[in-house]
Amino acid sequence: MIYQINMKFKTPTSTVLYSIEETIKAYRRLSQKNISEVIPDITVDQALILIVINQNDKTQSEIADLVFKDYASMTRIVNLMVSKDYLDKTVDAEDKRKTKLTITEKGKRVIKKLKPMITKNRETALAGVSEEEMLQLFNILQKITKNCQSNTH
């Protein structure tokens, strides 16, 4: 497909935003396939959340913000991960509204297995993309994100 610059009416499928969707779906498909080879019963989202919790001592909603999850989604994903014995969920003693999330022993073993695969997925996806290109990509994406956010409310 060719990116069209000079069109009076840009069709949905000729827009960069369409390309962004395409890319993220391709990447998620690759990730899920490779993650399933290592740990069959975990999803891409669960894997990401597991690693982010491991690196950040934060409440459930703070983790949700980090991984761009809705709080309702987060509740459900966390409950699934608790039932699979990847996470422990307890109420915060200081503030009983808050939820403490900790990684179980099983969760820690899973993280060890996952990390190399996640690194590999990134390397696969970004093969041949220079540091300069990544920086360009990052900056343009941030610009678009800010445009959207400042107009969403």
Add this chain to the structure above:
Amino acid sequence: MIYQINMKFKTPTSTVLYSIEETIKAYRRLSQKNISEVIPDITVDQALILIVINQNDKTQSEIADLVFKDYASMTRIVNLMVSKDYLDKTVDAEDKRKTKLTITEKGKRVIKKLKPMITKNRETALAGVSEEEMLQLFNILQKITKNCQSNTH
């Protein structure tokens, strides 16, 4: 957030792929909000599919490929759109396996109302992004997409 180049272990949240997720979610949120103002009972995906069907005389799966939808998802989305009287669904006379999708009169009126809003959403999202940047973005994204696809196969 700052994009980190020189880290031995890149955390999930410091990767461009994370930025891509962030951007697409912000854009979808903006789109849904503005589309709902014009047509309250339509989703971003349904709006996209309506317009793509309008511009392409193709079967259900071909449309699904165009909008990156799984065939199973497509079946369900189309059924919802039929029940809302946006689409008519009939079996192809030549090949009874295939599905013909046509826009209803209501669907056509909805498209007319949607188009300006969709154009506006794109303009909002891409404000201040030069043609050169869009081309860069497009090319980098295509590279990543191909990397992922050739490894998912």
Add this chain to the structure above:
DNA sequence: TATTTTTGTTTGATATATCAAATAAATATG
């Protein structure tokens, strides 16, 4: 202190994503 507001999380309802399995029609093959 009693009441109101805010904060963190959950639940319900509906839409979409994904994989596997099922179906029916069309095509290929022996």
Add this chain to the structure above:
DNA sequence: CATATTTATTTGATATATCAAACAAAAATA
């Protein structure tokens, strides 16, 4: 021609997305 294979779509099961409403605990206010 009968059977096997392929193609287009559907269905089932489970995960996630999103909005609105509910809830309980904490904080602010009268």
